[in-house]
Each structure stands twice: as structure tokens, then as C-alpha cells.
Amino acid sequence: MNILCRSRLLISLVCRSSSLLEQKGVLLRGVSNKARCISAHLTSCQQHWLQTASVRSGFDTKRCYSDSGGSTHSESKDTFEEESHEMDDNNRNNGSFSQSSSETFTLDVLVSLLRQENAVDLCVIKVPDHIKYTEYFVVVSGLSPRHLRAMALYAIKVYKFLKKDGEPNIKIEGKDAEDWMCLDFGHMVVHFMLPETREVYELEKLWTLRAFDEQLKRIPAEVLPEDFILDVELTK
Amino acid sequence: MALLRLSRSLPGLLVETSSTIFQRNISVSAVAAAIQKMTRVRVVDNSSLGNTPYHRPPRVIHVYTKNGVGKVGDKVLLAIKGQKKRALIVGHKMPRDCMSPRFDSNNVVLIEDNGNPTGTRIKVPIPTHLRQMEGGDYSKVLAIASSFV
Numbered sequence: 001m002n003i004l005c006r007s008r009l010l011i012s013l014v015c016r017s018s019s020l021l022e023q024k025g026v027l028l029r030g031v032s033n034k035a036r037c038i039s040a041h042l043t044s045c046q047q048h049w050l051q052t053a054s055v056r057s058g059f060d061t062k063r064c065y066s067d068s069g070g071s072t073h074s075e076s077k078d079t080f081e082e083e084s085h086e087m088d089d090n091n092r093n094n095g096s097f098s099q100s101s102s103e104t105f106t107l108d109v110l111v112s113l114l115r116q117e118n119a120v121d122l123c124v125i126k127v128p129d130h131i132k133y134t135e136y137f138v139v140v141s142g143l144s145p146r147h148l149r150a151m152a153l154y155a156i157k158v159y160k161f162l163k164k165d166g167e168p169n170i171k172i173e174g175k176d177a178e179d180w181m182c183l184d185f186g187h188m189v190v191h192f193m194l195p196e197t198r199e200v201y202e203l204e205k206l207w208t209l210r211a212f213d214e215q216l217k218r219i220p221a222e223v224l225p226e227d228f229i230l231d232v233e234l235t236k
Numbered sequence: 237m238a239l240l241r242l243s244r245s246l247p248g249l250l251v252e253t254s255s256t257i258f259q260r261n262i263s264v265s266a267v268a269a270a271i272q273k274m275t276r277v278r279v280v281d282n283s284s285l286g287n288t289p290y291h292r293p294p295r296v297i298h299v300y301t302k303n304g305v306g307k308v309g310d311k312v313l314l315a316i317k318g319q320k321k322r323a324l325i326v327g328h329k330m331p332r333d334c335m336s337p338r339f340d341s342n343n344v345v346l347i348e349d350n351g352n353p354t355g356t357r358i359k360v361p362i363p364t365h366l367r368q369m370e371g372g373d374y375s376k377v378l379a380i381a382s383s384f385v
Contacts, residue, residue: 132364133384173373177350182375184367189375201356203379215357216382219282222359 105162138190145178148192268329271306277344281355337385361385
């Protein structure tokens with residue numbers, strides 16, 4: 001019973017904010033130019049990055065609840081496209097909210113349930129289309145391993161409640177690792193980590209600055225071994 | 237080493253042992269099998285254990301499958317620098333069915349016992365069909381990868 005009430009709460013939250021968004025649509029487009037200039041000066045320092053992301057979050061909240069602390073929305077470098085594309089996207093999203101939010105497990109449902117669970121440092125990254133991995137990459141921190149596990153299990157519960165018959169079940173990856181768990185829902189991937197683990201791996205940096213990431217640059221260039229033969233033919 | 241094999245097979249041919257590209261007048265064919273015990277593998281992440289040079293290359297000492305053959309997505313046990321470490325196979329030289337990626341080296345990513353990757357970034361391309369494979373936690377390795385195939 002409890003789970004049903006909580007998920008209905010989520011869905012009502014989503015519907016309420018979608019109506020708010022239509023009013024804010026005009027204001028957000030005005031902010032977009034400023035946001036893009038700021039994003040061009042993206043430095044590798046994480047604090048700066050977080051600040052710019054929070055300014056941009058005003059624009060990117062086409063799918064978000066612009067209230068609030070603790071959440072940053074950022075787009076990866078490659079998706080800073082022309083305004084026309086973004087406006088179309090805005091219109092499309094506003095249109096689709098009314099039909100799909102009540103039925104399917106979209107990004108909005110996921111974000112609102114993570115907020116409800118007091119997730120720390122929620123970060124949603126829109127992955128550009130040429131990376132054929134997923135559409136949205138979400139990283140969340142938790143207060144303790146038990147908190148992470150509870151969030152992951154709750155997300156799965158809500159997903160199971162909202163899914164239709166054709167969709168596959170979701171496996172929690174990393175169940176025995178207490179500091180890092182993953183959920184892979186097709187078009188979205190969610191990572192639940194402890195803050196220390198998050199500092200070590202810096203996934204947000206990797207997925208926003210794809211090729212310009214610091215840790216990647218620090219990897220020394222590969223030297224081919226002496227006996228490496230290019231274009232070798234395989235025996236069948 | 238292949239250079240020594242070449243010079244032995246053609247006793248008259250002088251081969252310069254430098255790391256520059258040399259012309260060869262014979263055809264060279266390679267063995268391409270999947271990964272099993274005692275295969276030498278290449279560690280592709282940026283962990284210190286995988287990247288510090290050692291006088292012996294990392295070898296597989298056990299493959300965690302029913303038969304002892306390891307394909308992409310299987311866990312193996314490696315002996316690196318005198319220690320045992322688990323790893324995940326992310327590419328091998330053996331051809332798979334057509335339209336799937338085949339790699340020129342047997343690539344492996346080091347993993348802890350709880351499944352977390354030891355390194356933090358992977359420069360080498362990782363096959364995306366790992367995501368559809370059942371029975372393993374590949375999302376973590378895909379999350380630290382920088383390019384996909």
C-alpha cells in the first residue's frame with residue numbers, strides 16, 4: 001500500500017511541475033544565451049564546474065523542478081547546439097509531459113523519487129547521440145551504504161510498478177559492493193556511490209568533458225611492443 | 237618474439253632489431269584464440285598495478301566459466317607482479333560472428349573482489365554489446381570507458 005501512495009505522490013509532483021514549466025518557458029529561453037557563454041569558460045576545477053552547471057540548470061530545467069538545492073543539471077559539451085534545436089526540444093517535452101508522465105518511468109519520475117529519498121548531489125547528464133550508450137547518465141550520492149541500497153531498491157520498485165509487460169526487469173549491479181551500485185534502465189543509467197568513491201572516479205567529469213577529461217590526459221600514450229605486427233592475417 | 241622467429245626462418249635475411257617498421261618478405265599469420273589459462277593479456281585501464289612495468293607479462297591463471305575458455309565479459313584471475321587479481325575480459329583476438337568488434341590484443345580490465353574496477357579510466361575502445369550480456373555487472377566498466385565500439 002505504502003509503495004502505491006508514494007508513487008502516486010511522485011506522479012502528482014511531476015504533473016504539477018509540468019504546468020509550472022509552460023509558464024516558465026519564455027523566461028528560460030532568455031537565459032539560454034547567457035548560459036552558453038558561461039559554459040564556454042568551463043574549467044576543469046570541479047567547483048567552477050558545479051557553479052556553471054547550477055547557472056545552466058535554470059535553462060535546462062525543461063524537465064526539472066527548478067526549485068532547489070542539491071541538484072545540478074548539466075549537459076555534455078557536445079550538446080551545446082543551436083537555439084532552434086533546443087526550442088524544438090522544449091516544445092516536444094512540454095507536449096509529451098501530459099501523456100507519458102502518468103504511465104512510463106521517465107527521467108522526471110526518477111529524479112523526483114531520488115529527491116524524495118534525500119539523495120545527496122544528484123547529477124543528471126544528457127549524453128549526446130553519437131555515444132550510443134545511453135541517453136541520460138545519473139550519478140547520485142548517499143549518506144551511507146544502507147541509504148544507497150534503499151534508494152536503489154526503491155527505484156526498482158517504482159520501475160516495476162510503472163512498467164508495462166514488454167520491458168525487461170532491472171538487475172542491480174554491484175549488489176555486493178557497498179560503495180557503488182548501478183541500475184541500467186535502457187535509456188537511463190543511474191549510479192549510486194558514496195561521496196568518497198565519487199571523488200575517486202569523477203564520473204561526471206568524464207561524461208561531460210568526454211575527450212578532454214583530466215584523468216584521461218594523464219594516462220601516458222601507449223607504446224606498441226617491439227614484436228607487434230600490424231595487419232596480421234588470421235588462420236581460420 | 238616474432239623478430240627472432242623471422243630471422244631464424246630465413247637465415248640469410250638480416251633483420252634490424254629496432255622498433256621502427258621494417259619490410260618483410262614473408263607472410264605472417266597469427267594464432268587467434270579466446271582467452272584461457274596461461275594466456276598473456278594486456279591490461280587496458282589506468283591502474284598502477286596494470287601499468288607499472290614488470291619482467292613478466294600478466295598471465296591468466298584461471299577462467300571463471302564452465303569450460304576454461306574466456307570470451308568478452310568473462311571474469312578471469314590474473315597473476316600480475318606476483319599477486320593475484322581478478323579481471324574482466326573486454327576484447328580478444330578471436331573472431332566473433334560477423335559485425336561484432338574483434339581486437340588486435342586480448343584486453344582485460346582489472347577488477348576488485350567486490351566488482352569495482354581498480355583503475356579509473358579506460359582509453360581503449362570497449363564493445364557496447366557488454367551491456368546486453370546477462371550475468372555480470374558491466375555498467376561500472378562502461379561508466380569509466382571513454383570510447384565505445
